[in-house]
Amino acid sequence: MHASDSLKTILSRLSTIVMNGIADGSCLHHLNYLLEFLAAWEKRPAYLTLMAYQWCSAISEAARRPSPNKISTSLPDPLQRILQYRLRLRPQGRFPITTESGFSQVRSCRDPVRLDPTSNLTNGHPQHVTPPIYPYLLSITLEIGFRHITSSCHQPALHLNHTSHHEWVLETAFSSDDDEVIADAVCVWIVGGDSSPPGSCARHLARRMESGTPFSPRLQQASIRAIQHIWPNELKVAGLDTVRWLNRLNVNVGDMVDQERWARLLVGVIHFPTGPESLSSRYWCLLDKLVVASKLVLPLEQRDAEVMRSLAADRARD
Amino acid sequence: MLQIALLLLTCGLSRYMWSVNTSVARVIISFTVLGTLFYIGIVVAGTSLYECPFQTPASIGLRYLRDSGMARKILARLSPSNAIQLIYASQKITRRLVVKMFGPSNIISFMYTTWMDTRQGFVSTFHHIYDIMRYPFSRETPLSCIVTSIHRISTKVGYQIIITLLRIGLAIGDATQRLVQEIRRLRPAVLLPVTTEDAHHQPRVITVNHSTSRKVRHQIIITLLRIDRVIGNVKQRLVQEILRFRHVALLPVTAKDAHHQPRVHRNGPGLRVYVQNLEALQRQNDDNARCVYWILRKITDPEAIDSDIRLAGTIRWFDGDSNHNPPYDSIVSTFKTCFDSAKQLYPGMRDRAYFSARAILQINVRARAQSHEYASKYSVPPIPWSSFKHTDPDLHHVLHMLKRNSGTHGPILRFPRGDTNTHAHSLWMSNLFMDLTRVAPNPTLKSYKSYLSAAVTDHRPVIANILLLWYMFLGGHVEEETLWAIDKSYAVVLLSLLSGWLMFCTPAIH
Numbered sequence: 001m002h003a004s005d006s007l008k009t010i011l012s013r014l015s016t017i018v019m020n021g022i023a024d025g026s027c028l029h030h031l032n033y034l035l036e037f038l039a040a041w042e043k044r045p046a047y048l049t050l051m052a053y054q055w056c057s058a059i060s061e062a063a064r065r066p067s068p069n070k071i072s073t074s075l076p077d078p079l080q081r082i083l084q085y086r087l088r089l090r091p092q093g094r095f096p097i098t099t100e101s102g103f104s105q106v107r108s109c110r111d112p113v114r115l116d117p118t119s120n121l122t123n124g125h126p127q128h129v130t131p132p133i134y135p136y137l138l139s140i141t142l143e144i145g146f147r148h149i150t151s152s153c154h155q156p157a158l159h160l161n162h163t164s165h166h167e168w169v170l171e172t173a174f175s176s177d178d179d180e181v182i183a184d185a186v187c188v189w190i191v192g193g194d195s196s197p198p199g200s201c202a203r204h205l206a207r208r209m210e211s212g213t214p215f216s217p218r219l220q221q222a223s224i225r226a227i228q229h230i231w232p233n234e235l236k237v238a239g240l241d242t243v244r245w246l247n248r249l250n251v252n253v254g255d256m257v258d259q260e261r262w263a264r265l266l267v268g269v270i271h272f273p274t275g276p277e278s279l280s281s282r283y284w285c286l287l288d289k290l291v292v293a294s295k296l297v298l299p300l301e302q303r304d305a306e307v308m309r310s311l312a313a314d315r316a317r318d
Numbered sequence: 319m320l321q322i323a324l325l326l327l328t329c330g331l332s333r334y335m336w337s338v339n340t341s342v343a344r345v346i347i348s349f350t351v352l353g354t355l356f357y358i359g360i361v362v363a364g365t366s367l368y369e370c371p372f373q374t375p376a377s378i379g380l381r382y383l384r385d386s387g388m389a390r391k392i393l394a395r396l397s398p399s400n401a402i403q404l405i406y407a408s409q410k411i412t413r414r415l416v417v418k419m420f421g422p423s424n425i426i427s428f429m430y431t432t433w434m435d436t437r438q439g440f441v442s443t444f445h446h447i448y449d450i451m452r453y454p455f456s457r458e459t460p461l462s463c464i465v466t467s468i469h470r471i472s473t474k475v476g477y478q479i480i481i482t483l484l485r486i487g488l489a490i491g492d493a494t495q496r497l498v499q500e501i502r503r504l505r506p507a508v509l510l511p512v513t514t515e516d517a518h519h520q521p522r523v524i525t526v527n528h529s530t531s532r533k534v535r536h537q538i539i540i541t542l543l544r545i546d547r548v549i550g551n552v553k554q555r556l557v558q559e560i561l562r563f564r565h566v567a568l569l570p571v572t573a574k575d576a577h578h579q580p581r582v583h584r585n586g587p588g589l590r591v592y593v594q595n596l597e598a599l600q601r602q603n604d605d606n607a608r609c610v611y612w613i614l615r616k617i618t619d620p621e622a623i624d625s626d627i628r629l630a631g632t633i634r635w636f637d638g639d640s641n642h643n644p645p646y647d648s649i650v651s652t653f654k655t656c657f658d659s660a661k662q663l664y665p666g667m668r669d670r671a672y673f674s675a676r677a678i679l680q681i682n683v684r685a686r687a688q689s690h691e692y693a694s695k696y697s698v699p700p701i702p703w704s705s706f707k708h709t710d711p712d713l714h715h716v717l718h719m720l721k722r723n724s725g726t727h728g729p730i731l732r733f734p735r736g737d738t739n740t741h742a743h744s745l746w747m748s749n750l751f752m753d754l755t756r757v758a759p760n761p762t763l764k765s766y767k768s769y770l771s772a773a774v775t776d777h778r779p780v781i782a783n784i785l786l787l788w789y790m791f792l793g794g795h796v797e798e799e800t801l802w803a804i805d806k807s808y809a810v811v812l813l814s815l816l817s818g819w820l821m822f823c824t825p826a827i828h
Contacts, residue, residue, distance in 0.1 A: 006591045007782050013589045014785055017792045027792055033763070034788045040773035041781060 008047065015051040022058040028133055035140040044144065049191060052145025053160050056138060060165030063134035063172075135172050142173060142184035149187040149222075160192030167200065174204045179216035182208065186222040189230050201230055202242040209248040224255050231265050243269055243278040250282070253289060263290040267298050276304065281311050288312035321374070325354065497544070588795035589786070599802050606633050607642055614645035624670055627652060631676035631746070634802075635684040636692070644681045646696050649674050654699070661704040663713075672713045675720055676746065682723070683750055686757040698724035711738040715747070722764070729754045729761040731787075736771035741780070744772060748783035752801060755790050 018034070021027045035055075038044060166188075173185035189201050205223060209215075215223065227246065246269070256262045266287045269275040288308050291298060300308070328350040335343035363370045364377025365384065606629055613626040627649055635644050656671035657663055663671055678698060685696035701721040706714055715734050722730040731751050734744045755761055763769065772780050790796055 007778060007785075009591055010589065010782055010785050010789065013794065014789050014792075017789060017794050021792055030788075030791055033766075033769075034792075037770060037773050037784065037788075040770040041776065042774060043776045 007045070011045075011048065011051065015054065018055055019058045022055065022062050022137075025062055028137065031137065032133075032140075035137065035144060039140050039143045039147070042148075044148070049145040049149075050160070052141050053188070053192075055141045056145070056169050057165045059134055059138050059141060060168040063138075064165075064168060135176070138169065138172050139176065139178070139181045139184075142169075142181060142188075146184040146187035146191065147180070149190060160188065170200055170204050174208055179219045183216065183219040183222040186219065186226050189226040190222065201226060202245050206241040206245045206248075209245065215249075220249070221255070223249055224251055225257075227265070228258060228261055231268070240274065240278065243272070243275060246283070247278070247280040251286070253286065253293075256290075259290055259294055263287060263294065263298060266290075267300060270300070270304050276307070281315065284308045284311040285315045321357070321376075328353070588797040589789060589800055590797040591800040596799060596802055600637075603634050603637065607635065607644070611642040611645060614648045623652065624673070627670070627677050628673040631673055631680045633680065635681050636688050637684070644677075644696070646678075646681055649677045649681070650699055653678060657705055661702045662707050663705065663709060668710065668713060672716060675713070675716045679716065679719060679723070679750060683753045683757060686729075687753065700724055711735065712740055712743040715739055715743065719747070719750075723754075729758040730764055731755070731761050732764040733768040733772060735765075735768040736773075736775035736777070741775075741777050744775075744777060744780045745783075748772075748780045748787075751787055752783055752790075752796075755787050756796065756801070 014034075018031060021031055038048070169188075170185055173181050176182060186201070186205070223245075227249070231242075251262075253259070266279070266283055269279050269283075270287075272278075284307065289312070291308075328346070332343055332347045332350055335346050357374070360370075360372040361374055361377045361380065364373045365380040368381070370377075610626050610630045610633065613622055614630075617623065617626075630644065630649060633644075653671060653674035656667040656674070681696050682693075682698050685692035698720055701717055701724060703721075705717055709717065712734075715732070718732055719730075722732055731754065734747050736744065739747075751761075769784075772784060786796060786800070
């Protein structure tokens with residue numbers, strides 16, 4: 001058997017056991033180590049994206065589960081390990097800048113639920129862990145599934161099974177102060193664009209932009225690619241938010257992979273009821289450039305075309 | 319001189335092997351006799367025919383003797399009656415010996431007796447030369463001594479050749495005679511002229527031509543059957559000899575299951591990675607176990623021992639049909655000899671220390687999988703910290719693993735570093751971790767930095783093994799077959815390097 005086939009078999013079985021582990025709440029501190037290993041694997045296979053998204057779903061389910069008794073497990077100081085793991089993300093080091101004492105003792109993972117004397121108090125529910133662990137697990141899982149998706153590489157579309165967990169994933173990811181995690185969440189739209197619930201992307205990104213912090217380069221690129229994939233549905237559901245988001249993105253001609261698609265996108269904004277007023281002047285000029293460069297025949301009204309040309313002329317004079 | 323040296327070498331080798339192992343010695347003697355006979359045949363052919371393409375110094379010398387008339391003078395001294403008596407006596411002795419000891423069909427035994435007689439002749443000749451060299455002045459003149467000795471040597475050699483040729487002819491004649499007797503004995507029973515009855519119930523004799531052709535046909539059939547039976551017997555005896563040979567002398571052989579039952583695999587919902595050549599891998603593992611077991615007990619060549627220890631670290635001990643205990647004490651003592659009294663590595667002993675440490679770890683882990691008794695029997699020797707000085711990353715890491723897993727320490731998995739340790743070492747170690755985790759499901763993981771660096775290096779087999787480790791940590795069950803499916807590239811590389819030597823050393827492996 002070929003090595004890659006073996007690896008796929010192992011990963012698929014491992015994915016099942018990870019899902020079960022997340023669902024019953026046991027061995028989460030073991031999963032940390034596994035997920036960190038997978039995240040450190042730079043050339044991980046593409047099929048890991050689907051698995052990672054399923055894990056996101058399981059994490060969401062586990063995190064939203066009602067807890068009759070808040071009982072925390074004896075996790076090995078997760079905050080310290082999170083900080084330690086974060087250091088690995090710094091670009092200056094090829095290898096993780098962590099100490100050798102990264103591992104706590106790994107014991108049989110099924111034991112905590114069965115052997116914990118307090119587990120009877122949980123009335124059959126699995127024991128619950130300290131809250132920060134789930135966002136942390138989600139951030140690593142998103143990294144495993146979507147970190148390798150960049151603006152330059154061509155990513156084949158996947159059918160991601162979006163359920164109610166998607167909103168929790170977005171909420172959690174966008175509440176992070178790490179742009180890389182947000183960019184991973186945005187990449188979910190890039191990979192499974194059509195199947196994603198409309199409106200949520202624009203809403204969250206617009207909120208993120210209102211914070212005033214500039215986007216990281218990767219988040220900027222991911223947002224531009226996401227617009228191309230989900231634009232029509234987003235505009236219908238969250239029109240004004242979408243235009244605001246677009247205005248803040250400052251897209252250049254160089255960022256546009258498919259210029260014709262972008263031209264039609266901008267025309268769609270102009271046709272939107274409040275679009276002509278909301279769209280910033282730089283996009284009018286950009287549309288003019290695209291029309292001139294690609295000699296497209298766009299369904300623009302006479303008035304809109306005149307506005308476009310005049311704004312472009314004003315900008316050229318300035 | 320070269321040919322004589324070769325002959326003496328084979329004689330010495332035969333003599334030595336006879337004292338070590340008679341079965342092996344028989345094979346060597348057979349080949350030596352065959353070679354000698356072939357050489358004699360070439361000499362005879364080269365002597366008799368100038369056009370013969372195989373000319374040797376001996377044949378040139380003999381031809382010179384023949385052409386110069388010296389041989390005639392020598393032979394002239396022999397009276398015909400003496401020569402005939404000698405020939406008859408040798409015939410009788412040979413026939414008696416051959417028939418009594420081995421039977422006419424055993425050609426190897428026949429050649430062996432011939433060889434022993436020839437050897438005796440040579441020995442007496444050499445004794446004679448020795449006497450001449452020792453007492454050079456006991457004769458009248460040195461020249462006459464040399465001439466006399468050459469005369470005697472040539473006479474003896476001539477006698478030996480004649481005796482050998484006579485024996486060959488005798489054996490062929492004997493075999494032919496027996497064949498004819500057998501045919502004659504069977505003919506009355508099988509080939510009697512058959513009569514048939516006509517429609518009027520009047521018997522009539524078949525024509526002579528018809529009966530002759532039937533006889534010939536029957537003869538052909540009988541001869542073919544006989545040949546087939548002889549070949550079958552020879553083949554059977556050969557197989558028996560080889561089996562006996564392997565059982566007794568060379569390598570222990572795995573007995574075949576009488577019911578041809580396949581290996582029992584554990585059934586269950588465990589993770590199974592299909593292996594196409596599982597049986598071949600298991601057979602190879604058994605062969606390797608036998609090979610290591612045999613070499614470390616029989617061979618003293620340091621290079622062979624090094625290769626053997628290297629192989630010992632890749633074997634799944636106590637697995638499969640082979641029930642041979644590993645030569646653990648030898649490996650441990652080899653490992654200890656790599657360090658001086660201060661427990662520091664001797665220069666140039668790195669490879670031996672590394673591979674013997676690997677073998678110790680491998681055997682220890684496999685023993686843990688069997689029972690506590692085995693685990694205590696094959697316990698890891700104590701490793702002092704001073705052993706770590708002047709070691710490269712791979713050796714340092716394997717020593718660390720030995721130290722961490724010696725004594726009462728629980729299983730500890732200390733990951734090799736992806737940037738400093740070699741891929742081969744990382745792969746071997748990840749294979750070991752698999753077995754260790756299977757033995758003890760609660761190991762302690764060490765070296766987080768190295769653990770992550772394995773993922774960064776993108777060495778797929780190592781990554782697959784680490785993922786399997788996690789699968790087991792998280793409660794998954796891994797089928798035995800999957801453990802065989804782990805990438806064996808390191809073993810394949812080693813085996814390709816070793817194959818030449820092993821083929822020479824252990825011909826019965828395959």
